[in-house]
Amino acid sequence: MRACVVHKAGDLRVEEWDPGLPGPGQVVVAAALGGICGSDLHYYHRGSVGDFQVREPLVLGHEVVGRISALGPGVAGPAVGAPVAIHPATPCGACPECVRGERNVCGQARYLGSAARMPHVQGGFAQRLVVPADQVRALPPGLDLRRAVLAEPLAVALHAVRRAGEVAGRRVLVTGAGPIGSLVVAALRHAGAAEVIVSDLLDAPLAVARQVGATATVLADQPDSVAGQAWPDDFDVAVEASGSGAGLGTCLQRVRRGGTVVLLGLLPPGETGFMGNLVVTREITMRGAFRFDREFDDALSLLASGLDVGPVISHTFPLSRAVEAFDLAGDRTRASKVLLDLEAK
Incomplete structure (x- = not known):
């Protein structure tokens, strides 16, 4: 499988990537679309986001939608083939913030495509990715993948x-x-x-x-x-x-x-x-205001109900042209939200 991987500032590559096999409680998602975020651009241009430095090859991307490809042991659904969006955060569930219901500021949270921890949490700009089953959300009826890819930034x-x-x-x-x-x-x-x-x-x-x-x-x-x-x-x-x-x-x-x-x-x-x-x-x-938690589900519902945010998406590129896509996404005179088509040949 191929993925969009940053190695250091200015060094972005589309290369072979092995996502591994799903373990207990995990699913494999065949990614379809991913939105390039400001933090992805920082990793590309600066090799860091704030104090988080790229110290090993990092698959970028946390605004990702796709379809269930395989289920790990003990996972009942969503069914293989179901279109899903991926909530990018995995809070610890045990710290005081999580207990208070403030999971978006959990100090131990893992986030797709983040260099905050070692090893890094690999992201979603890959043709296949393995994630905990409780991070995937089946899309509401009538919501297509292209609209659903805005769920993460809309939740923010x-x-x-x-x-x-x-x-x-x-x-x-x-x-x-x-x-x-x-x-x-x-x-x-x-x-x-x-x-x-x-x-x-x-x-x-x-x-x-x-x-x-x-x-x-x-x-x-x-x-x-x-x-x-x-x-x-x-x-x-x-x-x-x-x-x-x-x-x-x-x-x-x-x-x-x-x-x-x-x-x-x-x-x-x-x-x-x-x-x-x-x-x-x-x-x-x-x-x-930092990230989000349950607003992700609210965002999917609003998108399914017809909230008109389509004009935010300006361009779509195949994964093979990821560098070109990132360069354009950094040009605010020409681009708004730029998507990667992770299925395109």
């Missing part, structure tokens, strides 16, 4: 919106219109947000944000107006999805007194300065 967005608290009828700012930011827009509109204004440095991602529900957009380097009107200074909630200090600054400056800022985008490694006095004097609530 849903978790961020939940961290924001009540958003129905509220005015929300989203900084960053990449795939995650645009999915946050869709999640906010589904949750009843009255206005969702999105900022970004580029026109192309802002166009995607408008297609999935943004009520207005603004170029971040031209921040004095929104569609010709003055910026509102009373956002109830701001979601920082750009992963930049400038985006965080915009959120803190634009949210109302007593408002809430959700930090979703991962900031650069090390310390990032921010306007702490604004947090104090305006009593702004700041909340982090």
